[in-house]
Amino acid sequence: MSKKILAANFKTNHTRASTHEYVEALDSALQKMGYGSEVYIFPPATALDRFATQSDIRIGAQNAYPTVKGSFTGETGLEQLGEFGIETLLIGHSERRHILGETQEFIAQKYAWFKEQNFTIVYCIGEPLEVREAGDEAVRRYIVEQLEGIDTVYDRLILAYEPVWAIGTGKTATPDLIEATHTMIKNLSERPLLYGGSVKPANIAEILAVPGCDGALIGTASWEVESMLDMLSKVKGEK
Ligand code: PEP
Numbered sequence: 453m454s455k456k457i458l459a460a461n462f463k464t465n466h467t468r469a470s471t472h473e474y475v476e477a478l479d480s481a482l483q484k485m486g487y488g489s490e491v492y493i494f495p496p497a498t499a500l501d502r503f504a505t506q507s508d509i510r511i512g513a514q515n516a517y518p519t520v521k522g523s524f525t526g527e528t529g530l531e532q533l534g535e536f537g538i539e540t541l542l543i544g545h546s547e548r549r550h551i552l553g554e555t556q557e558f559i560a561q562k563y564a565w566f567k568e569q570n571f572t573i574v575y576c577i578g579e580p581l582e583v584r585e586a587g588d589e590a591v592r593r594y595i596v597e598q599l600e601g602i603d604t605v606y607d608r609l610i611l612a613y614e615p616v617w618a619i620g621t622g623k624t625a626t627p628d629l630i631e632a633t634h635t636m637i638k639n640l641s642e643r644p645l646l647y648g649g650s651v652k653p654a655n656i657a658e659i660l661a662v663p664g665c666d667g668a669l670i671g672t673a674s675w676e677v678e679s680m681l682d683m684l685s686k687v688k689g690e691k
Contacts (some may be wrong), residue, residue: 457667460674495498512540560601604641634652
């Protein structure tokens with residue numbers, strides 16, 4: 453299998469101590485495997501740190517505020533991320549859009565600001581169930597709106613298509629649906645495109661074999677390091 457990008461979103465799981473144990477275990481296993489593809493880990497903000505890894509594990513933040521520092525209670529700015537050398541950020545995740553109420557306008561502002569800082573941005577898009585049920589054209593329009601204000605040719609952009617109805621639900625989109633949606637999205641941006649939504653050891657090989665699928669963004673099934681390693685072994689990247 454050609455090089456795939458795997459990204460683990462811990463969401464509100466893991467502590468600082470358990471993140472260290474996880475990254476150490478992952479690092480030594482990746483070295484033994486000779487794993488050569490990109491692996492991103494997004495721990496919670498309290499677990500961000502510099503990790504002494506030998507393999508190519510990149511640590512990213514799940515969220516940050518578009519500021520160097522300032523008065524934004526509860527938020528994390530560039531200065532705080534810089535302390536740990538963090539240069540990768542998840543933006544537009546459906547939980548931030550739908551639970552935390554981030555608007556497209558704010559998301560686009562955040563994107564533009566961190567792009568200016570040369571961050572690698574994993575940018576999430578994906579439709580809720582009612583939009584999927586309204587048909588392909590409704591999905592296309594919804595996704596076009598989620599790309600409003602986003603520089604889709606930015607060379608450090610990685611897109612992630614994550615249908616909301618498949619996130620954390622155990623329901624995975626079928627390979628045909630992933631292929632059709634990825635083809636539509638690839639007409640909007642040529643940047644690498646991950647799939648996310650209940651990816652797990654049992655389905656990762658099939659999903660990554662879908663034409664136009666450049667990797668996976670994984671939530672639940674990434675939280676146990678054994679499960680993450682199981683998935684990595686199935687897509688063993690080329691050196
Ligand atoms: C996610 O939160 O990005 C995600 C894909 O979650 P899960 O794998 O649990 O569906």
